[in-house]
Amino acid sequence: MKHLFFLKYIFTLLIFSFLGGCITTHQGAESYFRSGSIKSQEGNYKGAMKxxxxxxxxxPKHAKAYLGRSNIKYNLKNYKGAIEDCSTAIRLNPELTDAYFNLGISYYELKRYKKAIAEFDRSIKRRPQDAEAYYLRGKAKMRMGNASGACSDWQKAVGMSYTQAAEMQKKYCTNKPNANKMLEEAPAQVRETRDNE
Structure with missing residues (x-):
């Protein structure tokens, strides 16, 4: 009887030790994630990457860490690396809307406009009130020669009070011959705080 009690005691200790280790590990991962997010927002990309x-x-299944890392890679102009991390984040958590947005801006920078549009479509489907996604999808459509599609997207973004879209709409949609003079503006900086909190 004492032997059985001792085994139950040992088993109980092992379970609590294991659970305690899991909790500590989870807390450690979240602590590093918060630290990385703060460092990234401050522009300390090297520290954030660590x-x-x-x-x-x-x-290894922390989808938001891959998303955070993709933001850094994008800001360091490592667009292919950003795409890889976004793709992993989506595979792990298909509900991370910003991963689709980040894919869109990364493909845009690589001049893969068709893919950029597809990713902005996926982002907008998940967050229909994202004026920036409409604005950038409009820029990609303009690059593909779809001026009416671009103007339509910019109109939606203007309806959400997105100033840059109003400027593009005024410049390219009111005077159609100017549509071929698309500016070489880079997309807006990745919003590192989106879905990273």
Missing amino acids: DFKRVLKIN
Whole structure:
């Protein structure tokens, strides 16, 4: 009887030790994630990358860490790396709307406008009130020669009070011959705080 009690005691200790380790590990990953997000927002990309790497070492299925890392890679102009991390984030969590947005802007920078439009479509489907996604999809459509599609997207963004879309609409949609003079403006900076909180 004492032997059975001792085994139950040992088993209980093992379970609590395991659960405690899991909780500590989870807390460690989240702590590194928060630290990485803050460092990224401050422009400390090297420090943020180290923190996100630590998160992924603890939890390789942490989709938001891949998303955070994609923001950094985008800002460092490593668009292919950003695409890889966004794709992994989506595979792990298809509900991360910003991953689709990040794919769109990364493909845009690589001049893969058709793919950019497809990703902005997916982003807009999940967040229909995202004026920036309409604005950038409009820019990609303009690059593909679809001026009416671009103007339509910019009109939607203007309806959401997106100033840059109003400027593009005024410049390219009121005077159709100017449509071929598309500016070489880069998309707006990735909003690092989107879905990273």
